[in-house]
Amino acid sequence: MTRPMIVPLIFGLVGTLILLWLGVWQLQRMGQKQAYIAQIDARIHAAPVALPAAPDPARDKFLAVRLSGRLTGPEIHVLASRKVIGPGYKVISAFVTDDGRRVLVDRGFIPTSAADKTRPPRPLMLVGNLHWPDETDGYTPPPDLEKNIWFARDVDAMARALNTEPVLVMASSDTGDGIEPYPVSTASVPNDHLQYAITWFLMAAVWFGMTAYLLWRIKRKTN
Numbered sequence: 001m002t003r004p005m006i007v008p009l010i011f012g013l014v015g016t017l018i019l020l021w022l023g024v025w026q027l028q029r030m031g032q033k034q035a036y037i038a039q040i041d042a043r044i045h046a047a048p049v050a051l052p053a054a055p056d057p058a059r060d061k062f063l064a065v066r067l068s069g070r071l072t073g074p075e076i077h078v079l080a081s082r083k084v085i086g087p088g089y090k091v092i093s094a095f096v097t098d099d100g101r102r103v104l105v106d107r108g109f110i111p112t113s114a115a116d117k118t119r120p121p122r123p124l125m126l127v128g129n130l131h132w133p134d135e136t137d138g139y140t141p142p143p144d145l146e147k148n149i150w151f152a153r154d155v156d157a158m159a160r161a162l163n164t165e166p167v168l169v170m171a172s173s174d175t176g177d178g179i180e181p182y183p184v185s186t187a188s189v190p191n192d193h194l195q196y197a198i199t200w201f202l203m204a205a206v207w208f209g210m211t212a213y214l215l216w217r218i219k220r221k222t223n
Contacts, residue, residue: 004218004222005215005218005219005222008211008214008215008218009211009215011211012207012208012210012211012212012214012215013211015207015211016204016207016208016211019200019201019203019204019207020200020201020204022200023197023198023199023200023201023204024197026193026194026196026197026200027193027194027197029193030191030193030194030197033189033191033193034191036189037186037189037191040062040186040189041186043062043063043064043129044062044064044129044183044184044185044186045064046064047064048064048065048066048127048128049063049064049065049066050065050066051065051067051097051101051103051167051169052065055130055165055167057132060130061130061131061132062129062130062131062184063129063130064127064128064129064172065127065128065129065130065169066125066126066127067095067097067103067125067126067127067128067169068097068098068124068125068126069095069096069097069098069123069124069126070095070096070121070122070123070124071093071094071095071105071119071121071122071124071175072093072094072095072096072121072162073119073120073121074093074094074162075091075092075093075094075107075119075148075162076091076092076093076143076148076150076158076161076162077089077090077091077092077115077148077149077150078090078092078150078151078152078153079149079150079151080109080182082109082180085109085111086111086112087111087112088109088110088111088112088114088115089109089110089112089115089149090106090107090108090109090153090182091106091107091108091109091110091119091179092104092105092106092107092150092153092158092162092168093105093107093119093162094162094163094164095124095126095164095169101165102162102163102164102165103164103165103167103168103169104155104158104159104162104164104165104166104167104168104169105126105128105168105169105171105175106128106131106153106168106169106170106171106182107171107175107177107179107181108171108175108179108180108181108182109179109180109182110178110179110180114178117177117178119177119179122176124175124176125173126169126171126173126175127171127172127173128169128170128171128172128173128183128184129169129170129172129183129184130167130168130169130170131168131169131170131184132155132168133152133153133155133168135152135153135154136152136154140152140154143157143161145161153168155167155168170182170183170184171183172184
């Protein structure tokens, strides 16, 4: 090996090792994410329990619960869309439990044509999961209260509007009135780490190949 080849060789090997390490790290992250998703799935599909006395967003997120009580009339419409069906709303209603607590219930999806239909109060046995969706930021428009159109589910704001606890239950059972249940799931949890790992490994291969080609060119010039 000639002296002009030493620096490119070191640079090439270090770069290749760094890219390989990034690929391995992404594989480790993929395993962690898969374990996290499996944990959430198990929590979502566990046997439902009674609504906790003081639900905590960190401790009780996705907790499966069973409630008995009645739906009230007023509801909030949150803009949403479904494939094939198109635009519509998520229907958020106040639910009064048998022991007098008022909580929010995300009953599911309706097309825009069903927004003005009457859905009267009625008793209901409800199964669902506690959820505190993080859908708002500085760019989220305020709700159009006159038209009852909300652009995101803000649990605290919806609770104030419907005079309930800041607790949202995502219904997994059918609540009737033609509303399609939209239960919480892990489908929206991103897990792209395998693609990232493949990208880093391909970059490592390209980097190593370019290093080998450069070393071959240097060797030809020095011979």
